[in-house]
Amino acid sequence: MANEIKTEVRDHIGIVRLNRPDKLNALNYVLMTQVIEALEQFDADSDIRCMLLTGDERAFAAGADINEMADASMIEMHHRNMFGRWVRIKNLHKPIVAAVSGYALGGGCELMMCCDIIIAAETARFGQPEINLGIIPGAGGTQRLTRAVGKAQAMDLILTGRMITAAEALAMGLISRVVPAEQWFDEALKVCRELCQKAPVALQLGKETVAKAFETTLTEGIEFEKKLFYMLFATDDQKEGMRAFQEKRQAIFAGR
Numbered sequence: 001m002a003n004e005i006k007t008e009v010r011d012h013i014g015i016v017r018l019n020r021p022d023k024l025n026a027l028n029y030v031l032m033t034q035v036i037e038a039l040e041q042f043d044a045d046s047d048i049r050c051m052l053l054t055g056d057e058r059a060f061a062a063g064a065d066i067n068e069m070a071d072a073s074m075i076e077m078h079h080r081n082m083f084g085r086w087v088r089i090k091n092l093h094k095p096i097v098a099a100v101s102g103y104a105l106g107g108g109c110e111l112m113m114c115c116d117i118i119i120a121a122e123t124a125r126f127g128q129p130e131i132n133l134g135i136i137p138g139a140g141g142t143q144r145l146t147r148a149v150g151k152a153q154a155m156d157l158i159l160t161g162r163m164i165t166a167a168e169a170l171a172m173g174l175i176s177r178v179v180p181a182e183q184w185f186d187e188a189l190k191v192c193r194e195l196c197q198k199a200p201v202a203l204q205l206g207k208e209t210v211a212k213a214f215e216t217t218l219t220e221g222i223e224f225e226k227k228l229f230y231m232l233f234a235t236d237d238q239k240e241g242m243r244a245f246q247e248k249r250q251a252i253f254a255g256r
């Protein structure tokens, strides 16, 4: 099987790099299998505290691989269920930071939206151009984009297929931070290093609770938050964090 990604561990960060540079990291079946499996392995590794998902300078990913889908019939697409597997990314516990440079289009934008914190180069470009291919987003784009930016902007992007700049994406709430072009990877790594200093269980429950906001009513979400908040008082890290505050020192979190 071709190696369509590169993985690396730096300190406690599991890095997954899409690696089809000559195809702008277009997401083919093998690449997505490898991405999902690598993220799951990092998620299960007790030495890893967060993941960093990235592409290269020219593209995070320019979408699903059009050549893989072009001649498929409806029945084939249904049986392949290529995008059904993406729910496994949503089910990961540890935070995922996306480092984006260049294009994040179609499935690339959808993959980016599966991440928790999105750091983008000021030169990055975003969009859901599927309409120009006679299709619509198929890996959560219509749902995640609408939740991220609201109906008016999501309709505009999905129905016109236009590309937007990083500044526009930031203003809409699609991404977390915009950084100078040459710093996109280092800044994302810096965010990961900061996450590595936090209490791991609190990080995971924080992620789970924010994600819950998209799945539930306000009352149920607040109830869920309260239970997870109380749960954290069973961790050593809560005791360490509060004791460190009282003793005016830096907390050292062990992940227990």
Ligand code: HXC
Pocket: 022, 023, 024, 026, 027, 062, 063, 064, 065, 066, 067, 083, 103, 105, 106, 107, 108, 110, 129, 130, 133, 136, 137, 138, 139
């Ligand atoms: C397959 C792709 C690709 C894609 C780029 N390439 N995007 N191959 N699938 N999505 C390939 C090109 O064919 C080309 O290969 C090489 O990458 C470089 O791309 P160019 O087009 O030559 O580069 P450029 O002129 O700079 O244009 C960049 C671009 C354009 C504007 C991003 O490549 C483009 O419009 N790409 C398609 C974007 C798109 O429609 N994405 C949505 C896909 S559908 P060769 O071999 O010719 O050098 C989708 C559905 C989601 O994502 C469903 C759920 C996942």
